[in-house]
Amino acid sequence: MGPGIGPYAAAGSLGRLGLRTAILLLALSLRAFAGLGGDESSIQADQAQMHASRRTTAAAAYTVHELQAPTGHLVREYVSPSGTVFGVAWQGPTKPDLRQLLGSHFDELKPAAPAARVRRGPVVIHQPGLVFEMGGHVRAFAGRAYIPEQVPAGVLADAIR
Numbered sequence: 001m002g003p004g005i006g007p008y009a010a011a012g013s014l015g016r017l018g019l020r021t022a023i024l025l026l027a028l029s030l031r032a033f034a035g036l037g038g039d040e041s042s043i044q045a046d047q048a049q050m051h052a053s054r055r056t057t058a059a060a061a062y063t064v065h066e067l068q069a070p071t072g073h074l075v076r077e078y079v080s081p082s083g084t085v086f087g088v089a090w091q092g093p094t095k096p097d098l099r100q101l102l103g104s105h106f107d108e109l110k111p112a113a114p115a116a117r118v119r120r121g122p123v124v125i126h127q128p129g130l131v132f133e134m135g136g137h138v139r140a141f142a143g144r145a146y147i148p149e150q151v152p153a154g155v156l157a158d159a160i161r
Contacts, residue, residue: 035103036130036145040083043067050075059159061152062086075101078160080152087146087160093139102145105130131157 035042043065047054052067052075065077073092080086090096099106109132112125122135123143134143146160 035101036085036088036105037147037150038085038103040065040079040085043077043079043085046075046077059155061155062159076161078146080150084150086150086152087144089142089144089161091136091140091142093141095134095136095141096143102132105145105147 040063043054046052046065047067050067050069050071050073052069052073055066055068057064057066061081063079065079067075067077069075069092071092073094073096074090075096076089077085078087078089088101090101098109102109108127108130109125112127122133125132129147129149130145131148132143132145134141136142144160146157148157151157151160
């Protein structure tokens with residue numbers, strides 16, 4: 001077959017349009033999650049994005065918003081009295097989209113991730129402005145991330161789970 005002939009010939013212009021649409025949808029979906037360090041008001045958008053049910057539990061120094069998706073994914077967002085998401089935890093059958101969960105803190109992982117990963121073990125990164133821990137295997141992933149400086153006084157990091 002010559003150039004421009006075959007099953008993929010017509011995909012050129014449609015492929016570009018499809019790619020643009022996919023990028024736009026991805027960009028919109030990335031904004032849906034509150035993200036670590038984000039504002040509590042966007043948790044409702046997270047719930048809609050995940051098609052999740054939400055349960056809210058108040059503790060003495062923080063509130064937990066637990067989002068349960070029909071896919072089996074569970075995300076907990078820990079919110080300080082000032083309305084900031086200071087921690088997130090997740091579990092589910094697949095790895096989550098960390099860019100969504102970590103928000104602007106996602107870029108902090110890139111330099112530290114290769115050094116933190118040793119073979120097939122968990123990924124553990126402890127930096128001054130971010131703690132990230134994730135492990136698991138197919139159909140059973142879990143992890144957490146939090147901003148140490150934003151954890152409310154008197155709250156132990158172990159509460160983020």
